[in-house]
Amino acid sequence: MTLSNYSNEDKVLLAVDCIIFGFDKEELKILLIQRDFEPEKGKWSLIGGFLKKEENLDEAAIRVLHHLTGLNDIYMEQLYTFSKVDRDPADRALSVAYYALIDIKNHDSSLLKRESSKWFNLKDAPNLIFDHNRMVERSLARLQRKALSKPIGFELLPTKFTMRQLQKLYEAILEKKLDKRNFINKFNSLDILIKLDEKDMSSSKKGAYLFQFDEEKYNSKVEDGFSFKL
Amino acid sequence: MTLSNYSNEDKVLLAVDCIIFGFDKEELKILLIQRDFEPEKGKWSLIGGFLKKEENLDEAAIRVLHHLTGLNDIYMEQLYTFSKVDRDPADRALSVAYYALIDIKNHDSSLLKRESSKWFNLKDAPNLIFDHNRMVERSLARLQRKALSKPIGFELLPTKFTMRQLQKLYEAILEKKLDKRNFINKFNSLDILIKLDEKDMSSSKKGAYLFQFDEEKYNSKVEDGFSFKL
DNA sequence: TCAAAAGTGTTTGGTATACACCCATGC
DNA sequence: GCATGGGTGTATACCAAACACTTTTGA
Numbered sequence: 001m002t003l004s005n006y007s008n009e010d011k012v013l014l015a016v017d018c019i020i021f022g023f024d025k026e027e028l029k030i031l032l033i034q035r036d037f038e039p040e041k042g043k044w045s046l047i048g049g050f051l052k053k054e055e056n057l058d059e060a061a062i063r064v065l066h067h068l069t070g071l072n073d074i075y076m077e078q079l080y081t082f083s084k085v086d087r088d089p090a091d092r093a094l095s096v097a098y099y100a101l102i103d104i105k106n107h108d109s110s111l112l113k114r115e116s117s118k119w120f121n122l123k124d125a126p127n128l129i130f131d132h133n134r135m136v137e138r139s140l141a142r143l144q145r146k147a148l149s150k151p152i153g154f155e156l157l158p159t160k161f162t163m164r165q166l167q168k169l170y171e172a173i174l175e176k177k178l179d180k181r182n183f184i185n186k187f188n189s190l191d192i193l194i195k196l197d198e199k200d201m202s203s204s205k206k207g208a209y210l211f212q213f214d215e216e217k218y219n220s221k222v223e224d225g226f227s228f229k230l
Numbered sequence: 231m232t233l234s235n236y237s238n239e240d241k242v243l244l245a246v247d248c249i250i251f252g253f254d255k256e257e258l259k260i261l262l263i264q265r266d267f268e269p270e271k272g273k274w275s276l277i278g279g280f281l282k283k284e285e286n287l288d289e290a291a292i293r294v295l296h297h298l299t300g301l302n303d304i305y306m307e308q309l310y311t312f313s314k315v316d317r318d319p320a321d322r323a324l325s326v327a328y329y330a331l332i333d334i335k336n337h338d339s340s341l342l343k344r345e346s347s348k349w350f351n352l353k354d355a356p357n358l359i360f361d362h363n364r365m366v367e368r369s370l371a372r373l374q375r376k377a378l379s380k381p382i383g384f385e386l387l388p389t390k391f392t393m394r395q396l397q398k399l400y401e402a403i404l405e406k407k408l409d410k411r412n413f414i415n416k417f418n419s420l421d422i423l424i425k426l427d428e429k430d431m432s433s434s435k436k437g438a439y440l441f442q443f444d445e446e447k448y449n450s451k452v453e454d455g456f457s458f459k460l
Numbered sequence: 461t462c463a464a465a466a467g468t469g470t471t472t473g474g475t476a477t478a479c480a481c482c483c484a485t486g487c
Numbered sequence: 488g489c490a491t492g493g494g495t496g497t498a499t500a501c502c503a504a505a506c507a508c509t510t511t512t513g514a
Contacts, residue, residue, distance in 0.1 A: 010283040012241055053242065053322055058313075080308065092283055094281075180493090203493095206483075206485055208493060411506085434511090435464070435466095438466060438467090439467090
């Protein structure tokens, strides 16, 4: 069989840029790095890299994330492909944006490797190069929508967390205050959390019960037609 | 200022493939073409083309759609970028999928140009080349979600339509029967349709009132915080 | 006069929201 | 003993779902 080789077609550079979200007590955060090469050296940027011939986009995103942060096994999702012709002044390059959710506490040490990277509160993040601001906006919109219909919030928390932490997390993601009792009632009715006997004593004298996401139970409920709706 | 030129990085072919949805009385349809070149010559496929250096992805999608169908001013949205390494056996090529919604009636004549293209009921569409089946699945899922939260359904209908047509459309998109009265009540409460004095006499003796989507009203309501929810 | 589609409201159940007080503990 | 955050239940409003009969008119 003869294959055309598409030899007349243009080829382009394809970058992968990662919006990395974290959560710390009260605030949604993003991890940024200071570029150490031109163009825009010294400015803040998402972490990124270029797709290689022998890998697919998910693999490239995983590689980029691992290489620059040491992180593994991270929740990631492809967001959108940005293609404005002059978006990168150095050369024609498109960029596929991915967003990632990580548990800051669990992974903080790996991040120290890289001193030019830094966590910012989403609200007071600096201006970013190229179209990276738009990428961040769009990823936040996606995260807000997705967090209401899939249990992805847990990716941003330690395995064990208090109801208060969980609530603060959703307040940070959705950018609005939630009612304590309604929030707990809602989550209880979903019936996908395990209440542990342990308490977290770090934030109050009384202590707060710790919970865990019961992923197995969630999965089996999904098979029976359940769907997470906050 | 010195710009790096990224000259060590791999470049790739980037295709744009379009899932074109139409609606005809009762059924959701997609427009497919029979490939007239290798690889997979003679098999059914989405319409597609390659991104050129001097255009962005939206422009490429518009160009591809226009070139192969003669259509202009079409609702389109970028869906996802598919990147499996061997997805195209001829050469490494990624594909950015777009989906488009068109009014079959209004545009049917332009499509006749191209005899190798054909409308299929979504349900009994043939097997497609490469990963195009997955693209169609994913675009349907997106359409189903989006149709509930944005008034994009109208893109698939003539300017003037009956409530019954509108209902059939949503039944086709959502793949489930809807209650006639609830459907009408819901749409009435949204208050974004104009009831015309004209009737459509083609489907009954009594005739059915025609309606139009009031886009201006919709837009101004959105500015006041309204959001379409079906 | 009858067949075929159009048009029209009300009841009911469930879910979302608003809301306030007691508990346990360390200081 | 009091200040701090933790934990709990109910009443109400609103929205979604179920549901059946009358109207029009061409054949």
